[in-house]
Amino acid sequence: MTNLSVVAPLPPRVLTAPGERWELSKEQREIMALTEDGTLYVSGSHQNDLHVMALCDRLERAGFHFRFESVDPDAINRLYKAGIVQAGETIVGDGERVTHNQAEVIKIIRQACEQRASDIHFIVAPDGKSKIRFRIDGLLTTVIRPRHQQIQELCSTIYQSMCDVAESLFQPHLSQDARVSKAFVDQLGLYGARVSTRPRAPGFLMVLRLLYNDASLNSLEDLGYLPEQIALLQRMLRLPYGMNILSGPTGSGKSMTLKVVLHMLDQMMGGTKHILTIEDPPEYSIDGEGINQTPLVYDTTDPQAEIQAWPAGISNGMRLDPDYMMIGEIREVFAAIAAFRGAMTGHGMWSTLHTNTAIGILQRLQDLGVDPSLLFDPALLTGMVNQSLLPKLCPHCRRRFVERRRELEPSLVERVERTCTAERVFVRGPGCSHCRQTGFSGRSVVAEVLMPSLRFMRVFRERGPAEARNYWVKHMSGITKHVHAIRRINEGVFDPAAAEIIIGPLDMDLYVLDAEERA
Numbered sequence: 155m156t157n158l159s160v161v162a163p164l165p166p167r168v169l170t171a172p173g174e175r176w177e178l179s180k181e182q183r184e185i186m187a188l189t190e191d192g193t194l195y196v197s198g199s200h201q202n203d204l205h206v207m208a209l210c211d212r213l214e215r216a217g218f219h220f221r222f223e224s225v226d227p228d229a230i231n232r233l234y235k236a237g238i239v240q241a242g243e244t245i246v247g248d249g250e251r252v253t254h255n256q257a258e259v260i261k262i263i264r265q266a267c268e269q270r271a272s273d274i275h276f277i278v279a280p281d282g283k284s285k286i287r288f289r290i291d292g293l294l295t296t297v298i299r300p301r302h303q304q305i306q307e308l309c310s311t312i313y314q315s316m317c318d319v320a321e322s323l324f325q326p327h328l329s330q331d332a333r334v335s336k337a338f339v340d341q342l343g344l345y346g347a348r349v350s351t352r353p354r355a356p357g358f359l360m361v362l363r364l365l366y367n368d369a370s371l372n373s374l375e376d377l378g379y380l381p382e383q384i385a386l387l388q389r390m391l392r393l394p395y396g397m398n399i400l401s402g403p404t405g406s407g408k409s410m411t412l413k414v415v416l417h418m419l420d421q422m423m424g425g426t427k428h429i430l431t432i433e434d435p436p437e438y439s440i441d442g443e444g445i446n447q448t449p450l451v452y453d454t455t456d457p458q459a460e461i462q463a464w465p466a467g468i469s470n471g472m473r474l475d476p477d478y479m480m481i482g483e484i485r486e487v488f489a490a491i492a493a494f495r496g497a498m499t500g501h502g503m504w505s506t507l508h509t510n511t512a513i514g515i516l517q518r519l520q521d522l523g524v525d526p527s528l529l530f531d532p533a534l535l536t537g538m539v540n541q542s543l544l545p546k547l548c549p550h551c552r553r554r555f556v557e558r559r560r561e562l563e564p565s566l567v568e569r570v571e572r573t574c575t576a577e578r579v580f581v582r583g584p585g586c587s588h589c590r591q592t593g594f595s596g597r598s599v600v601a602e603v604l605m606p607s608l609r610f611m612r613v614f615r616e617r618g619p620a621e622a623r624n625y626w627v628k629h630m631s632g633i634t635k636h637v638h639a640i641r642r643i644n645e646g647v648f649d650p651a652a653a654e655i656i657i658g659p660l661d662m663d664l665y666v667l668d669a670e671e672r673a
């Protein structure tokens with residue numbers, strides 16, 4: 155099996171094809187084709203055809219720059235069919251079926267990008283239940299129900315001819331991981347795309363994670379952080395050394411927050427400090443004079459190699475003269491120790507963990523086996539942040555809670571009335587064209603931001619996480635995720651029921667915090 159991407163160059167998008175911006179009638183498509191690189195292919199005998207001149211006129215008026223290429227009508231025909239033309243005349247015949255499938259895949263990914271989907275799921279089931287689903291704002295919707303044969307072909311096309319892979323043969327009965335090649339990613343205007351596959355009973359599953367070049371979100375406020383939390387994060391950034399950890403479940407937007415934080419850090423330092431990242435792989439490009447993003451390097455064919463590569467990567471990074479270092483993820487004790495060593499030797503360290511609360515970070519590091527003398531030193535572990543993403547109500551179709559009260563679940567109504575300001579609360583509406591009938595539009599962070607003090611660390615060590623949490627809220631003005639969510643619910647941003655799905659009952663703090671002492 156050869157890697158087909160060698161024989162099948164990228165198909166250019168034909169802008170005069172059906173459904174495209176400059177769509178032409180069937181007769182006109184026989185004499186001309188406009189590709190996205192700005193080439194207008196015209197059949198040799200139709201140079202002065204009125205329809206050709208009319209299209210030229212439209213293009214010029216729209217400010218679209220193009221150049222003429224005279225070809226024979228056959229070439230135009232094949233261009234529409236295969237989406238490929240070379241040197242004006244010759245079509246690359248090899249792998250024509252593959253290029254057709256590549257064009258299909260690109261069409262699907264484009265559609266996903268337009269809707270800002272984070273993932274595309276290809277569910278391949280021989281029992282006629284195959285489907286392609288998009289995850290948009292955290293929610294999955296089925297967009298295409300392809301035939302079994304077709305979806306199978308699309309998946310093997312993605313893996314075998316559109317990815318950089320060590321093992322170029324797609325084997326649906328195994329779990330495989332790959333990255334979509336740079337040429338395709340660039341054409342799609344993405345920063346990157348990761349592919350993972352896994353056998354399914356029956357069939358198999360392929361998931362594409364789309365990574366965007368996101369310039370639109372550039373502040374912690376845009377992400378949904380509260381002013382008090384932003385002030386604490388800025389204090390963490392100003393510390394010349396220390397270990398700061400951002401935690402949250404998969405898909406909670408940790409990478410995006412780190413991107414914003416590192417960009418802020420670079421701005422704050424005026425680009426005079428070296429900020430080195432080690433990521434597997436970099437998920438977003440981060441702007442900044444002093445920022446160097448580097449991928450974790452390891453042998454992808456060895457399943458143990460990745461985990462061993464982290465501590466080695468951190469030690470190597472330390473020799474590259476960084477002031478600050480961002481480590482994609484801490485997964486075991488050796489990486490944790492290497493990161494703490496960085497903090498001890500005067501570096502500002504940032505990393506991520508999977509936990510559900512800010513205090514859970516301490517527990518997790520303790521479970522990993524980090525020495526208590528390092529862990530409970532508030533001059534070393536300087537910041538603990540936890541975040542989740544909640545769907546935002548569509549402002550066009552949301553409904554007032556007070557008008558909908560009767561239709562809602564009674565216990566939810568009771569919790570909203572007890573914890574929120576009911577007159578200011580909105581709930582999910584029926585859906586409209588702005589929100590693709592979902593009632594939600596975009597997502598926003600709820601977070602816990604904690605800068606440990608010596609006293610806090612002592613409470614944690616002596617009396618455990620529950621008491622430490624209580625101490626944080628009572629004596630350090632700690633804002634829990636629930637308090638954060640309730641504030642946004644009172645602003646009409648979150649739906650109370652949707653918030654509870656992600657963070658649990660709105661009144662949870664009343665149970666886990668000491669009510670007597672509560673101010």
Ligand SMILES: [Zn+2]
Nearest residue numbers: 550586587588
């Ligand atoms: Zn609307």
Ligand SMILES: [Zn+2]
Nearest residue numbers: 548551586589
């Ligand atoms: Zn709506």
